[in-house]
Amino acid sequence: MKGKGIRIPKNSAQNIINEIKRKNYYNNDLKIIDDGNFIIIPVKDYFSLTDYKISEYEFDEMVRKRNYRDFLNLDEGIRKMLPKSYDRIGNIVIIKLEKNLTEYEKEISEAILKMHKNVRTVAVDTGVKGEFRIRNLKIIHGNVEDTIYVENGIRMFANPFKVYFSPRLSNERKYISDIIEDNEVVFDLFCGSGPFSMNISRKRKAIIYSIDKNPYGIFLLRKSMKINNIENIIPIAGDIRIVLNNLPVADRIIMDLPFNSKDFLKYVRNNVRSGTKIHMYIMSERQNLMKMDEEWVSLKNITEVHQYSPRISMFRIDMEVK
């Protein structure tokens, strides 16, 4: 495809590209041409930096990544309100829509189905509710069913209609499974369908106690263990306030109940030793991050995991028992 470009020496290219991008002269639709010791950078028609000679060249077009919005025929005003992304959990897509997009739900769902041939269910997310933290999901297409989700190369079952599940924590689960050592006794408290446990189990010869009050989460974890031939996870359905009474002392404890984790800290007190590591996830404003004033733990590190709303983020608080 013909387009305007400037030919510049390769050794000074990066600075020039940065400048052109900063000034919004870079033409993203075309590919840079490699021309020996030179490169030809595609620029927009209104490019006006006098230091460079602008000419016409034959460029290859950039292959644009398709988006579900490309399949929608809606007014520009409506298009602007469409979310750029959504969560995909196996063959289920969960999308958040502003209230005034309700009448376009069907069209949006059809566009998503055209985009991903193996998606079977599309649902609109209207928030998380109740003790089990299950999402309020309105099905636009398909049915409630278990799905297989692949995270960090591990196949596991999920069902966001019945058990809390967030694909956004996959890096966090990888991080935790990387720092655990073989033979540790690990508690995955509030495990849901067990994605932390599954990540750890695949990497380490640890003994993992995975507890959730939602029996369907434990049912899915058992199914995931089966398809992966995993034996070092002990799944337990129950309230951690009771279950902990029958568990041994842990080397490491994961607490993922972000709106309430700190209220549960006191319950692990009889299952720790000096040196037990605790990773607690909490939602908080940065300036209100909790002070770890419990006398029996020392605060080691605080990491922002992701933003939750304009003011609130999820943080991981790393602690060690004194």
Ligand SMILES: C[S@@+](CC[C@H](N)C(=O)[O-])C[C@H]1O[C@@H](n2cnc3c(N)ncnc32)[C@H](O)[C@@H]1O
């Ligand atoms: C944020 S979700 C956990 C998600 C999970 N760790 C993951 O990575 O997908 C919190 C979980 O805590 C469970 N829960 C809430 N209160 C509980 C309690 N008292 N005892 C055990 N589990 C509880 C809920 O059923 C829910 O599955």
